[in-house]
Amino acid sequence: MNISMDNFNKFNKFHTRFSFFVCFMTALAGLLFGLDIGVIAGALPFLSMDLMITHHQQEWVVSSMMFGAAIGAFCAGWISAKFGRRSSLLFGAILFIVGSLWSAFSLNVESLIIARILLGLAVGITSYTAPLYLSEIAPEKIRGSMISMYQLMITIGILVAYLSDTVFSYSGSWRWMLGIITIPAVLLFIGVLFLPGSPRWLAFHGRYKEAKKVLNMLRDSKEQVKKELNEIQDSLKIEQSGWQLFKENNNFRRAVFLGILLQIMQQFTGMNVIMYYAPKIFCLAGFNDTINQMWGTVFVGLINVLSTFIAISLVDNWGRKPTLKLGFGVMSVSMIILSFLLLIGVNNSFQKYFSVIMLMFFIIGFAMSAGPLVWVLCSEIQPLKGRDFGITISTSTNWIANMIVGATFLTMLEKFGNSNTFLFYGLLNFIFILITIKFVPETKNVSLEHIEKNLMKGKSLRNIGI
Numbered sequence: 001m002n003i004s005m006d007n008f009n010k011f012n013k014f015h016t017r018f019s020f021f022v023c024f025m026t027a028l029a030g031l032l033f034g035l036d037i038g039v040i041a042g043a044l045p046f047l048s049m050d051l052m053i054t055h056h057q058q059e060w061v062v063s064s065m066m067f068g069a070a071i072g073a074f075c076a077g078w079i080s081a082k083f084g085r086r087s088s089l090l091f092g093a094i095l096f097i098v099g100s101l102w103s104a105f106s107l108n109v110e111s112l113i114i115a116r117i118l119l120g121l122a123v124g125i126t127s128y129t130a131p132l133y134l135s136e137i138a139p140e141k142i143r144g145s146m147i148s149m150y151q152l153m154i155t156i157g158i159l160v161a162y163l164s165d166t167v168f169s170y171s172g173s174w175r176w177m178l179g180i181i182t183i184p185a186v187l188l189f190i191g192v193l194f195l196p197g198s199p200r201w202l203a204f205h206g207r208y209k210e211a212k213k214v215l216n217m218l219r220d221s222k223e224q225v226k227k228e229l230n231e232i233q234d235s236l237k238i239e240q241s242g243w244q245l246f247k248e249n250n251n252f253r254r255a256v257f258l259g260i261l262l263q264i265m266q267q268f269t270g271m272n273v274i275m276y277y278a279p280k281i282f283c284l285a286g287f288n289d290t291i292n293q294m295w296g297t298v299f300v301g302l303i304n305v306l307s308t309f310i311a312i313s314l315v316d317n318w319g320r321k322p323t324l325k326l327g328f329g330v331m332s333v334s335m336i337i338l339s340f341l342l343l344i345g346v347n348n349s350f351q352k353y354f355s356v357i358m359l360m361f362f363i364i365g366f367a368m369s370a371g372p373l374v375w376v377l378c379s380e381i382q383p384l385k386g387r388d389f390g391i392t393i394s395t396s397t398n399w400i401a402n403m404i405v406g407a408t409f410l411t412m413l414e415k416f417g418n419s420n421t422f423l424f425y426g427l428l429n430f431i432f433i434l435i436t437i438k439f440v441p442e443t444k445n446v447s448l449e450h451i452e453k454n455l456m457k458g459k460s461l462r463n464i465g466i
């Protein structure tokens, strides 16, 4: 009896460990997403001096990655449906490796921009595929927290990039800052080689035996495997026909537009202005020493990681809508105060540190709300039949909006002045509170089927969770 119990425990442990390995390897894609977003902040001042590039070219170095990511996210639905989630992740990992090496060895700004577009393609493809694969492979009870875990990995990636930038900033070696990302990219590549195919994708292609084999490796009981296979078979009866549905059905169009709106709001909070140009913002706040600016940036990254935990604990208790409203409120107030400080000029150390505190409040506001919640909401509001289409559109929108913000910040500072630029983002965040009240539904503790039923019945968007 004891021996068989022992075997049973071992069996169980193997499944848990294997599921954990699979989730960890997939979340590594989130880490690379974060690394590539974060790395440019520290590398930019050094590479701009070295390659002697203008403000406008700097904006392009930053935003070319988002351009690639928008295209990558747009094609990812097709790639991952045709070749499978695993191949899609593998392709992303190869692009990460090539892009990281290429950017480290770039001799001029044009070559660097091409490398950043390649990295963007990798980020776009993996930022669509990884959460999808996770949701298809993770056991039901941890599915929700896996999406938040993914966001956590993004923020950890940003922090690690800031830290590594700071270490290399002592020697000013921007090529090392960009090149070192090859290591986690190779790790992702090797890890993905060991990942099993998605059972859902395999079943969709009629490969039931293989799907069952994968589920046998991931789940701890035969009954569970059987139950999930049946569920997969049932859900496959619903054919994905997003484009058709989009053309014909106004209710579905409303969900797609809500996804677009949510992602635009997330990006136009101005969060990435800080993510990409943090050292520059510290400079505006009166920190003239590069090393101080770099450590300040690491601090920004750390606050971002820690505040994501607030979201993870609030999202299922307090709900999506109040958390979002509070987050936009905090961001609005902190940006407006920052704008005021920049207007009167940061003259003494009190004002200097006060502006840093406002910056921190802004980061907390984002990381506890719009950061993770927009991804959560976007995956919840689409009806099953148009899910792939809806998520493709909202993910691509995220990257297009991200690119616009990244590509215009320095020009805005130049044209409208520092204070007005921050005021602009502060006011936008205020408008987002109103938009949240009017259009965003509360989806806490509501089944996806219920949301879908309400949406398709024509209920107003803000009530589809009731």
Ligand code: BGC
Pocket (backbone or CB within 6 Å): 037, 151, 154, 155, 158, 266, 271, 272, 275, 304, 370, 371, 372, 398, 402
């Ligand atoms: C956003 C990214 C942002 C990151 C910051 C993500 O949710 O989509 O654009 O850089 O959060 O933590």
